[in-house]
Amino acid sequence: MAEKIKVAVAGNPNVGKTTIFNALTGSRQKVGNWPGVTVEKKVGTKNHNGHVLEIIDLPGTYSLTAYSADEVVARDYILEEKPDVVVQVLDSTNLERNLYLTTQLLEMGTNLILALNMSDRAERRGDFIDIQRLESLLGVSAIKTVAGEGKGIDALLDSIVAKKEQNIPLPHEIGYGGMVEEKIYALEEIIKDDPEVFKHYPPRWIALKLLEGDEDVIKKLSSESIKGKVQDFLSAIDNEEYEVEMADKRYQFISTLMPQVCTTCAEEVSPSDMVDKVVTNKYLGIPIFLILMWGMFELTFAFATPFMELIDMFFGWLAAAVASNIETAWLASLLGDGIIAGVGSVLLFVPNIFILFFVIALFESSGYMARAAFIMDKLMYTMGLQGKSFIPMLMGFGCSVPAIMATRTLEDEKDRLITMMVTPFMSCGARLPVYILLAGTFFGRQAGSVIFGLYVLGILVAIVSAKLFRIFLARGKPSPFIMELPPYTKPLLKDSLRHMWNEGYLYLRKVGTVIITGVVLIWMLAYFPQGAEYGSAGSLIGSLGKLIEPLVAPLGFDWKIAVALVFGFVAKEIVVGSLGTLYGTGGGEALSSALMSDPGFTPAIALGLMVFTLLYVPCIGAVAVIKKETGSWKWMFFQAAYSTAVAWVLALVTVLVANLVL
Amino acid sequence: MERNYSGLKFFSLLWGILYVVAGLIQVGKGVGLLPVSFLSSSLLPAELAGGLVLVVIGAVFFVAIFEFSKDSFEGSAYAYVGILLCLVFGILYFLSMVADLINAYILAMEGYEEWTFVDSFKPALYLGILSGVVYAVWKNRFKPVNQGGF
Numbered sequence: 001m002a003e004k005i006k007v008a009v010a011g012n013p014n015v016g017k018t019t020i021f022n023a024l025t026g027s028r029q030k031v032g033n034w035p036g037v038t039v040e041k042k043v044g045t046k047n048h049n050g051h052v053l054e055i056i057d058l059p060g061t062y063s064l065t066a067y068s069a070d071e072v073v074a075r076d077y078i079l080e081e082k083p084d085v086v087v088q089v090l091d092s093t094n095l096e097r098n099l100y101l102t103t104q105l106l107e108m109g110t111n112l113i114l115a116l117n118m119s120d121r122a123e124r125r126g127d128f129i130d131i132q133r134l135e136s137l138l139g140v141s142a143i144k145t146v147a148g149e150g151k152g153i154d155a156l157l158d159s160i161v162a163k164k165e166q167n168i169p170l171p172h173e174i175g176y177g178g179m180v181e182e183k184i185y186a187l188e189e190i191i192k193d194d195p196e197v198f199k200h201y202p203p204r205w206i207a208l209k210l211l212e213g214d215e216d217v218i219k220k221l222s223s224e225s226i227k228g229k230v231q232d233f234l235s236a237i238d239n240e241e242y243e244v245e246m247a248d249k250r251y252q253f254i255s256t257l258m259p260q261v262c263t264t265c266a267e268e269v270s271p272s273d274m275v276d277k278v279v280t281n282k283y284l285g286i287p288i289f290l291i292l293m294w295g296m297f298e299l300t301f302a303f304a305t306p307f308m309e310l311i312d313m314f315f316g317w318l319a320a321a322v323a324s325n326i327e328t329a330w331l332a333s334l335l336g337d338g339i340i341a342g343v344g345s346v347l348l349f350v351p352n353i354f355i356l357f358f359v360i361a362l363f364e365s366s367g368y369m370a371r372a373a374f375i376m377d378k379l380m381y382t383m384g385l386q387g388k389s390f391i392p393m394l395m396g397f398g399c400s401v402p403a404i405m406a407t408r409t410l411e412d413e414k415d416r417l418i419t420m421m422v423t424p425f426m427s428c429g430a431r432l433p434v435y436i437l438l439a440g441t442f443f444g445r446q447a448g449s450v451i452f453g454l455y456v457l458g459i460l461v462a463i464v465s466a467k468l469f470r471i472f473l474a475r476g477k478p479s480p481f482i483m484e485l486p487p488y489t490k491p492l493l494k495d496s497l498r499h500m501w502n503e504g505y506l507y508l509r510k511v512g513t514v515i516i517t518g519v520v521l522i523w524m525l526a527y528f529p530q531g532a533e534y535g536s537a538g539s540l541i542g543s544l545g546k547l548i549e550p551l552v553a554p555l556g557f558d559w560k561i562a563v564a565l566v567f568g569f570v571a572k573e574i575v576v577g578s579l580g581t582l583y584g585t586g587g588g589e590a591l592s593s594a595l596m597s598d599p600g601f602t603p604a605i606a607l608g609l610m611v612f613t614l615l616y617v618p619c620i621g622a623v624a625v626i627k628k629e630t631g632s633w634k635w636m637f638f639q640a641a642y643s644t645a646v647a648w649v650l651a652l653v654t655v656l657v658a659n660l661v662l
Numbered sequence: 663m664e665r666n667y668s669g670l671k672f673f674s675l676l677w678g679i680l681y682v683v684a685g686l687i688q689v690g691k692g693v694g695l696l697p698v699s700f701l702s703s704s705l706l707p708a709e710l711a712g713g714l715v716l717v718v719i720g721a722v723f724f725v726a727i728f729e730f731s732k733d734s735f736e737g738s739a740y741a742y743v744g745i746l747l748c749l750v751f752g753i754l755y756f757l758s759m760v761a762d763l764i765n766a767y768i769l770a771m772e773g774y775e776e777w778t779f780v781d782s783f784k785p786a787l788y789l790g791i792l793s794g795v796v797y798a799v800w801k802n803r804f805k806p807v808n809q810g811g812f
Contacts, residue, residue, distance in 0.1 A: 274739035275746070278722060287718045288747070294711055295754050303757045306764040309771055444773075449711035589772065 004052045005164045006081065010074060010105065011089035012098050013060035016117040018042075019147035020089050021057040024157065048157045051164070056083070064104040065214060072216060078108060079201060085163045086110040087156065092122035092129060092144070095262065099254045102138070106172030109202045112140045113159050115152070119144035127264050134261040139172065173204065176249045180242060183211055190229050196222040212246060213239030240378075272488040276371070285375040290456070292368075296359045297455065298448035300352050301436065307351035308436075312588030315344030319586060334523055337534060341586030342519025342577040346511050348588055349433035349573075354504045356429060360397065361499035365491040369394060383463045384470025386410075389419040393462060396426030397455070398503055400622035403428075404629055414474035420629055421469055421639050422462040424618035427455050429507060430572035434613045437576050441592040442603040450607075454614050461615060461646060510571060518567055518574040522581045535582045545582075555612070555651050556605050565612065571619050604658035608651040615647035667738060670803065671730045673796060674741045677748070677789075678723030684785040685716030704780045705788075716785060719747045738803065745797050752790015758782060 009024070011017040025044025042057040058077060059070035078086060088105055090098040095116075105112050116122075116129060131142050141159050145152030176184065187207035191197055197206055197220060209217040210230060221227045279288050319340045326332040363369050372394065377387025388410060396403035403423045410416040427435075435454055439447035470476075525541035532538035537546065537559065544566070545559030552562050564578035580586045583594040595601045617623065617640040627636040684706060690696035692710030700706070726740030759782035766774035 271742070274742050277736060277739045278725075278743035281725070284718070284722060284725065287721070291715045291718050291747075292750075294715060295751060298711075299754050299757060303761045305771075306761055306769055309765065309769045313769075446711075452711065 003164075004054055005085065005160065006083040007053050007055045007160055008058050008078060008081075008083040008086045009055060009089060010058045010078075010086055010101065011060060012062055012091070012101060015060075015089050015091040015098065016147045017060055017089040018057060020087070020115055020117060020145065020153075020156075021055060023147050023150055023153045024053075025055050046157070049161055051161050053157070053160060061101065063101060064108070065209070065212060075108075078105075078110060084111060085113060085160050087113045087115055087160065089115045089117050089145075089147075092116045092119045092127070093125065095122075095129065096254055096258055099257065100250060102140075103172075103174060103250045103253060106138065106140070107174065107202075107205055107208065109172075109205070111163055111166070112138075113156070113163055114138075114140055114142040115145045115147075115156055116142060117145045117147050119152070120146045120149075127262060129262045130260075137257060137260060174249060174253050176246055180211065180245055180249070183237065183242065184208060187211060187230065187233065190233060191221065191226060194221055194223050194226045208246065210234065211237075211239065212243040240381075272367075275488055279368070279371050280374060285371075286379070289372055289375050292363070293455065294449070294452045296356065296363075297452040299359060300356045300432075301440070301448040301451060304351035304355050304436075308348050308588075311344070311348050311350070315340060315347070315586065316588065316590070319344070330527065333527060333534065334520070337526075337581065337584065337586070338519055338523030339516065341580050342522065343511055343516060344586055345577050345580040345588070345591065346433060346515050346573045347508075349436055349576075350504065350507065352432055352436055353429050353507050354500050356432065357398065357503040358496055358500040361496035362491045364499075365489065365495055367488040380463065380466075383467040385418060385422075385463070385466045386412075386415055389415060389466075392419055393423055393426050393459075396423045396428060398429055399506070400424045400426070400428050400618050401625050404622060404625045407629065414470075414476055417630065417635070418466050418469045418474055420626055421635070421642070422465045424622055424626075424639065424643060425458045425462040425465065425615060427458045427614050428572070428618075428622075429503070430510075430619065431613055433573050433576045434568075435610055437579075437591065438595075438606040438610050441595050442606040450610075454610055457611065457650075458614050461650070465642075465646070510573070514571045515573055515577065518570050519577045519581065522563075522567060522574070522578050526581050535584050541582065552612075552648075555608055555648070556600075556602075556655050557609065557612075558600050561605075561609060565616065568613065569617060569620060571621075572613065575613055602659075603662045604655050607658045607662075608655035611654045612647045612651040615650060616644045617647075618643065667730055667735070669800070670738055670741050671727065673800075674723045674726040674730065674737065674744065677744065677793070678720045678727060680789060681716045681720030681723065681748075681785075683720075684789070685713045685718075685720055688713030688716065688785070705783060705785070707784060709784070712784065712786065715751060716789075719744060719751070722747060745793050748786075748790050748793035749797065751786040752793060755782070755784055755787035755790065759787065 007024075009017055009021050021042060021044065025046050044055045044057075046053040046055060056077065058074040061071045061074050064071060064075040064078075077083070086105055088098075088102055090102070102112070102114065114134070116131070119129070122129065129144075131144065134140075134142050141163060143152050143156045143159055145156060147153070175181070184204060184207045187210050188203050191203060191206055191210075197203070201220065206217060206220070211234075213234065218227060218230060221230065279285055281288075319336045322336045322340060323332055326335065360369075363372075369391075373387045373390040376390045380387050380390055389407075392403045392406040392410075395406050400423055403426070404420050407416045407419045407423070410419060432451075435451045436447070439450040443450045522541065525544065526535040526539050528540050532542075536542055541563055542559065545563040548562045548566060549557075549559040552565070557565075560579065560582040563582060564575045567578045568575040576591075579595070580591050583591055583598075585591045585594045595606075623636055623640055626639050627633060630636065687696065687701065687706050688709045690713075691698050691700060691706070691708035692713055698708045722740055722744040726737045726744060728737075729740055730737035759779070762774065762777055762782045763779075765771040766777040
């Protein structure tokens with residue numbers, strides 16, 4: 001009976017791996033799942049020149065580090081099953097990127113054949129790949145293929161059989177430089193006393209993976225005492241630093257190799273690559289992200305002012321028309337002081353909301369938001385979250401409700417819970433009217449910067465809270481961030497306008513439902529009992545305010561602010577409407593003037609109120625979604641209590657500091 | 663294809679200096695280290711955040727010079743993104759100027775009685791306009807090129 005040859009087919013996603021597998025195996029394939037995971041497993045057989053080939057199609061991966069189930073499956077198959085030959089399928093038109101996986105397969109000591117697929121496309125493009133040179137430099141076999149047309153498949157089968165006859169090569173070593181090599185040597189010294197590991201795996205490879213912080217590899221150590229020694233050794237170093245250094249060295253190796261095997265197929269540097277090089281720079285990435293965010297809020301504030309003025313003028317005229325034409329006092333008050341003033345004070349901010357969402361849409365559709373998540377990943381990971389969590393958090397700039405629902409994209413339950421708990425700290429669009437009113441009133445031309453500072457504060461509180469939750473509530477490490485960055489595209493004006501309208505429409509719809517209900521309720525509380533002055537301390541709303549005032553008095557907030565904050569739990573926009581009602585002015589310039597002339601409403605108090613509004617319990621809709629998504633009253637109450645406590649403390653600090661500085 | 667980057671090198675150096683100096687002056691005035699009237703209170707206003715924006719853009723140009731000094735073509739990527747940032751913030755300040763113009767002359771808003779064009783003519787705007795001219799002249803220098811990737 002002919003000897004069976006075990007062949008594994010590996011490669012990056014979308015390189016034609018499955019087409020090669022199908023061409024190699026014909027119709028003799030079985031499909032199932034890998035044991036214990038839902039990753040698809042395809043196995044086929046092929047008789048060739050008297051040999052029986054058992055061919056297995058590994059999941060498509062960019063590397064063999066244990067980040068995802070696909071990578072673990074691919075790596076463990078090669079390590080545990082020890083196939084006789086590994087065929088790596090590469091996209092010939094994108095050789096440089098595909099060679100990263102090649103370096104990892106070489107380091108594992110696999111008997112490797114490179115199938116340079118799509119070679120026809122590369123040739124049409126004018127690329128000439130020197131196969132012999134590639135083979136001699138890497139010590140592997142290489143075959144040009146065009147899998148769709150079956151070209152090169154017979155040569156590949158011949159090569160597999162020939163390769164089986166050869167001895168398995170020694171693992172290929174990439175020099176990682178003094179600092180890394182020293183640590184690799186030290187780890188090899190520790191693990192050499194584990195005979196099981198030495199028998200099954202290349203020791204240098206094990207040391208490399210340990211140095212990269214691959215926890216899956218630690219589990220492969222059979223001796224508890226060696227595990228302990230390894231963990232002690234690793235706890236004294238920064239794995240991430242070594243991981244980055246090693247990835248850099250692999251890419252350096254590839255960039256040295258490329259010009260020697262192909263002088264014509266260097267990748268074209270597109271404007272997208274140029275932008276990426278800069279905006280993802282280790283040192284410049286975050287400052288560039290911050291200045292772009294600042295620009296967004298500056299524009300939101302500055303360019304909206306004329307439109308706000310027009311809306312304010314319209315509602316002022318409408319309120320005056322109602323007051324002069326309706327003789328029934330309570331109806332005139334309901335329409336003028338309640339509905340027109342309340343709704344007007346909220347509609348005033350429609351231009352800001354529209355501009356903000358338009359700019360966010362521009363960032364999203366251009367592809368920059370994906371970079372923002374990438375840039376923030378390292379910081380997020382350090383603080384207990386993964387870069388992917390940044391996407392729901394960014395959505396939180398719009399509205400917390402869909403943002404909390406978007407955490408469903410996170411695979412890890414702990415990552416998801418923490419992200420849900422901290423997402424409401426990202427300042428949603430509903431808080432913007434409060435900032436614009438207060439920052440515009442008390443900080444004039446610096447208003448845009450103050451608003452930007454509040455958004456940054458929200459991000460910082462979210463990140464610090466995530467760290468605390470990771471330490472005390474959901475221990476463990478966040479999942480690594482894996483995301484392919486889409487190329488930059490010219491943002492489509494039509495799509496951005498549609499996105500702007502959709503988000504703005506939600507705001508308008510809320511004005512028509514929740515906010516009208518809220519302002520009518522506030523009007524009733526301010527109007528009754530009859531005889532009391534409208535919105536005064538003697539009215540129902542005054543009594544309610546006085547009752548809760550002691551809770552916020554240490555912050556310097558009076559009963560009017562206390563009432564506004566209570567109603568803000570329904571929807572944050574109502575904070576502005578409530579102040580308009582309580583000061584008897586409606587919104588706009590009249591409210592600004594009233595606030596400025598109130599001796600109890602200083603710039604420090606305004607800043608403290610903005611901080612409190614940013615951080616305290618999110619609106620009722622967001623709280624309900626947290627309950628629904630966590631399935632737990634406990635987490636819902638915890639989030640509400642924690643956020644309110646954080647808001648109270650930070651608002652107090654803000655007021656105290658601002659009193660000294662301003 | 664070999665390209666001559668000497669013009670871009672000089673431009674990056676000049677723009678790096680202009681942006682960082684203008685930015686630091688604005689920051690200095692913003693935090694009170696320099697008097698508001700230093701050089702010009704209208705053309706170089708006291709503006710902490712706006713000044714920091716200029717410093718970051720200037721830093722991008724300085725990294726471009728650093729990359730060029732290593733004979734790396736990557737310097738052109740930094741110069742390219744630097745110019746894009748100049749344009750983005752130039753447009754932002756232009757829109758702010760338009761808004762101020764409407765507030766002052768059409769809506770006659772309170773607080774805009776004394777407003778003149780010079781009040782909105784900030785470094786990010788005039789340097790942004792100049793950057794736009796440079797980009798229009800040199801845009802072919804940033805066209806895709808086979809350079810071996812990053």
